[in-house]
Amino acid sequence: MKLLLATVAAFAVISTISAAVRGKAPTKQLNDGNHIPSLGLGSFGFDEIRKMRQAVWDAVQAGYRHIDTAALYGNEVEIGKGIADVIKQGIVKREDLFITTKLWNDKHGRNQVVPALRESLQKLGLEYVDLYLIHSPEATDAQGNTIKVDVAETWQGMEEAKRLGLARSIGVSNFNIEQIDRIIKNSNFVPSVNQIEIHPSNTKEKEVADCFERGIVVVAYSPFGFFVSRAGGGNVVNRNDPKLLNIARKYNKSINQVILRYELDRDLIPIPKSTNPQRIAENINVFDFQLTPEEIGIVGSFNQNKSIFD
Ligand SMILES: NC(=O)c1ccc[n+]([C@@H]2O[C@H](COP(=O)([O-])OP(=O)(O)OC[C@H]3O[C@@H](n4cnc5c(N)ncnc54)[C@H](OP(=O)(O)O)[C@@H]3O)[C@@H](O)[C@H]2O)c1
Incomplete structure (x- = not known):
């Protein structure tokens, strides 16, 4: 009997550990063969560094x-500690x-990319990041004045980061399809x-379809x-x-969970930010239900093509 109880207890510990290691979000394969978890923790907030x-501890x-961060957010050291x-x-x-993490606009020169990533890695206390993104197609000088740098040139620096193993995967952020095609060419x-x-007020069907056609995952x-x-x-x-x-009631979920599920059901990877432990847990508790096509349409009907960020 004792042996049986010990075996059951050991099995329980092993399954808890393996569940903990796997995490709650299933992964999606990227076009370079690496895998990205289909939901992440956002971290932007200058007053919450x-x-x-x-938050990283609570999220894990x-x-x-x-976990999503960026050089711009000023929180890489804290995230690294977590x-x-x-x-x-x-x-x-x-x-x-x-x-x-992400390359900021004032480091778009080809030879600035790898040093910028090394600086982020040092702050994070990591040897590599899983994904390095060009934060925006807009290049600036150190004072923030817009300058002209070809995105294809910045991309060469990104490729170098991947070749060096400092970034397992590389990508872009806030790019339109013309800018992406310039890179691909x-x-x-x-x-x-x-x-x-x-989000439901800015659903971007066309942009998403253009990315999917090119094998690009949309976060x-x-x-x-x-x-x-x-x-x-x-x-x-x-x-x-x-x-x-009504949708929230049907699944016994919150409105926020329904919104995240809407994005997951569109094959997107949402990265909700929260520093509140209850909301952090709530936001990942979305893998036990799925919206019907009709419900996806209802959530998407809030679209007004309205952006928060220019
Ligand atoms: N690439 C880019 O240019 C770019 C631009 C913007 C954002 N991002 C990334 O995307 C992440 C997410 O975007 P975001 O931070 O702008 O917005 P968001 O995740 O849509 O919303 C965050 C806000 O929602 C609140 N919240 C979180 N969970 C909630 C819940 N279950 N119920 C009610 N309120 C909830 C948070 O407050 P509490 O913290 O108090 O819960 C916070 O005020 C950012 O943190 C950043 O990592 C990238």
């Missing part, structure tokens, strides 16, 4: 394996995590990801759009819309 270490505990904590505590290994590497703003930033109140106010969508409430 200090909270990010704990809740089953996240994908990553070190979960690895040191044996909750996950580095290879279980998928970490994205001048390179052997198609970007693996385009990270763009997508949806600001996935809640105007369904959460934002600094600057205005534009908040009525969360009490009866059609949305």
Whole structure:
């Protein structure tokens, strides 16, 4: 009997560990063969940098394996501390995590890319990132004045980062299809990801279809759009819309969970940001239901082609 109980207990521990290692979000294959978890933790918020270490801890505990940051956010050191904590505590290994960071606009010169990534890696305390993105197609000088740098030139620096093993996958953010095609025409590497703003008020069907046609995975930033109140106010969508409430009731989920599920069911990868442990857990608790095509249409009917970020 004792032996049986010990075996059952050991099995329970092993299955808990393997569930913890796998995380809650299934993965999607990128065009270079690597895999990206289909939901990640966003981290943008200049006034919440200090909270990010704990947020990474809470997120990994809740089953996240994908964290999104950027040189611009100023939080790579705190995120790195959070990553070190979960690895040191044996909750996950580095290879279980998928970490994205981004090249800022003032480092678009071909020879600036690898040094910029090395600086991010040093702050994160990592030897490589899983995904490095050009944050935006707009190049600036150090003072923030717009300058002309061909995106194809910046991409050569990105390729170098991949060749050196400093970034497992490379991609872009805020690029339109012409800019992506300019890269494809001048390179052997198609970007693996385009990270763009997508939510029910800005559904971007055409942009998504153009990316999918080229084998590019689309990461949806600001996935809640105007369904959460934002600094600057205005534009908040009525969360009490009866059609949305009906969907939420049907699945026993919150409106925010329905919105994330809408993006997942469109084959997008949402990266909701939260520093609140309950909401962090809520946002990844979306893999036990699926919307019908009709419900996807209802959530998408809030589209107004309206962006939060220019
Ligand atoms: N590539 C780019 O140019 C770009 C641009 C913007 C954003 N991003 C990335 O995308 C991430 C997400 O975008 P975002 O931060 O703009 O917006 P978001 O994730 O759509 O919304 C974040 C806001 O929603 C609140 N929230 C989170 N979960 C909630 C829930 N379950 N119920 C109610 N409120 C909830 C958060 O507050 P609490 O923290 O208090 O929960 C926060 O105020 C960013 O953090 C960043 O990593 C990339």
